[in-house]
Amino acid sequence: MTLASIEKECSAKMHKAVEFLKQELRGIRTGRAHPGLIEHMKIEVSSYGSSMELRELATISVPDPSTLLVKPFDPGTLGDTEKGLQSSSLGVTPMSDGKAVRLPIPPLSGERRQQLLGQVKKMAEAQKIAVRNARRDANKAADSEEKAKTVSEDEAKDAKDNVQKLTKKHEDEIDAIVSAKTKEIQEV
Numbered sequence: 001m002t003l004a005s006i007e008k009e010c011s012a013k014m015h016k017a018v019e020f021l022k023q024e025l026r027g028i029r030t031g032r033a034h035p036g037l038i039e040h041m042k043i044e045v046s047s048y049g050s051s052m053e054l055r056e057l058a059t060i061s062v063p064d065p066s067t068l069l070v071k072p073f074d075p076g077t078l079g080d081t082e083k084g085l086q087s088s089s090l091g092v093t094p095m096s097d098g099k100a101v102r103l104p105i106p107p108l109s110g111e112r113r114q115q116l117l118g119q120v121k122k123m124a125e126a127q128k129i130a131v132r133n134a135r136r137d138a139n140k141a142a143d144s145e146e147k148a149k150t151v152s153e154d155e156a157k158d159a160k161d162n163v164q165k166l167t168k169k170h171e172d173e174i175d176a177i178v179s180a181k182t183k184e185i186q187e188v
Contacts (some may be wrong), residue, residue: 001145003145003158003159005054005144006138006141007159007161007163009138010134010137010138011166012024013131013137014166014170015170017134017170018173018174020127020130021123021124021174021177022177025041025066026040028062028120028185032105032184033062033065033067033103034068035060035062035068035089037068038068038085039053039054039060039090040055041054041085041088041090042054043057043077043080044080044084045080047074047076047080054081057072057073057075058070058071064103066106067102067104067105068102068103069101069102070101070102070103071100071101072101074098078096078098078100078101080124081101082094083099085101092104092105092106094147094155109163112185113185115184116185117182120181121178124174124178127144127174128171128174130175131167131170131171132167134167135167138160139160
């Protein structure tokens with residue numbers, strides 16, 4: 001394996017960790033309503049005989065900052081959609097008008113905000129560990145290439161320096177994402 005391919009693979013793993021964190025943070029509730037809160041929620045649809053993601057069953061819109069509007073494509077799935085939202089871990093009671101389901105998103109309490117901040121920090125730390133593991137793997141691969149005498153000591157050291165720069169860049173990106181999400185959660 002060449003040093004360039006080692007660095008490329010390492011960068012790809014680090015990028016994947018950052019993208020995973022972004023995806024995970026979409027599901028964390030803030031004081032405002034946004035479709036990301038519920039779009040990946042699995043809904044058991046009895047008429048289809050399977051479970052589907054909510055975004056595949058309905059359009060999700062935000063008519064005002066504290067309400068989500070879920071309008072099923074098939075009116076026959078309205079009951080299943082409402083039941084799925086009711087049993088979700090979101091902690092919000094859906095209201096149906098026969099054509100669509102409204103989800104009023106209440107403001108967060110101070111205690112709940114602190115819990116969410118702790119959860120965000122844990123998620124971020126898990127992804128930082130994934131980034132550091134990618135660095136470790138890349139450094140091991142560079143060392144083994146050096147031992148096999150396929151690259152010089154200086155080339156291996158340069159590769160490790162590049163991997164460290166990648167690590168720093170991705171950790172800074174994770175910190176920026178967490179900082180933005182923290183600000184969003186603390187907004188009243």
